[in-house]
Amino acid sequence: MSDAETLLNVEDAPEDQEEPQLLPLDAWHRAHGGRMVPFAGYIMPVQYEGIMAEHLWVRESAGLFDVSHMGQLVLTGENVDRALEAVLPGDIQGLGVGRMRYSLLLNDEGGVLDDLMITRRASTDEDGTSSTELYMVVNGATKYDDIGHLLEALPDDITINLQDEQALLAVQGPKAVATVARLVPGVDSLVFMTAGAFAWNGTPLWVSRSGYTGEDGLEISVPAEVVAAFADALLEQPEIRPIGLGARDSLRLEAGLPLYGHDLDPETTPVMADLGFALAKKRREAADFAGAARILAERERGPAVKRVGLLVTGRQPVREGASVVDADGAVIGRVTSGGFAPTLGGAIAMAYVPTDLAAPGTGVRLVQRGKVHEAVVAAMPFVPHRYVRQGAQ
Missing domain, CATH: 2.40.30.110 (Aminomethyltransferase beta-barrel domains)
Incomplete structure (x- = not known):
């Protein structure tokens, strides 16, 4: 049995489309020895030098992951935070600028349609006035379904922009933040679950101190047109090596983090999934989120x-x-x-x-x-x- 088969069941990877899409870094991955496989409707690298070695490297140093298959959404409109609370069980209105929150997209029965990260960030309107917008990162295999669900659930004056012109990289590991700070000054000022705007050689970046490995690290939204050059700059740092899906899966499993479509699905409630921390106290008291009756009953009686x-x-x-x-x-x-x-x-x-x-x-x-x-x-x-x-x- 191969290294990849031992640690990641590649054959069971979800495929949503007959012809998987290519990542902006597809040629880059192949040039660096990535073994490419279909996953979540994309062709993605499962490993480079080997899953075991990549996994252990992230635990001791820093690994570069391409997670550009994830959906990056920007939601704008008057009272967009209040509107979003109709479909998410978190306290979105209380989310400060530059602050992140893990949340869940729920159906009317309380089942999980997706898990996601949401951040409030500052923006400037066309007339020059300051406002805020909500930046949401959703799973790659569900992003189009998520958008459809949100369009149905939210008022017509809420705009959803899928930022498909942006790539998304993650640098994870105990040496990740200090290493990236050499290229992107100031990112080491962030703490877990905070985010902000930075720049690399004049290119705007949106950076959060978060990730999916249990390690310290960053997720970096970068224009797709320059992502190869940015990835090259990261890889020039001796602490950073490219890491594939196999190690991403084994790292998140050791960290106890669920994977949508496997550990979470529309038949599973947040209480069943042991994700009760995503249910904000004020929302539980108001019982005004999708599936609240079932979810609150399970909290009281047990699932x-x-x-x-x-x-x-x-x-x-x-x-x-x-x-x-x-x-x-x-x-x-x-x-x-x-x-x-x-x-x-x-x-x-x-x-x-x-x-x-x-x-x-x-x-x-x-x-x-x-x-x-x-x-x-x-x-x-x-x-x-x-x-x-x-x-x-």
């Missing part, structure tokens, strides 16, 4: 199933689709993500199990292709997050 982490006995990964079974072999849950954890040296997974089995330390059995695997429910993240928060030294 039928809950997303948990699993430590799997042995090194053999248990993949998405494996069953969680009881002592009699009856199926009582499902594995939604699984793989080998390079940092831990063993197999880990996420699964939905009955709530009475969700306490850490509970033993469960998994069945994959007829083979039984023993596992224990574990607290997530499996590997501690290393975000640099406000007030950190």
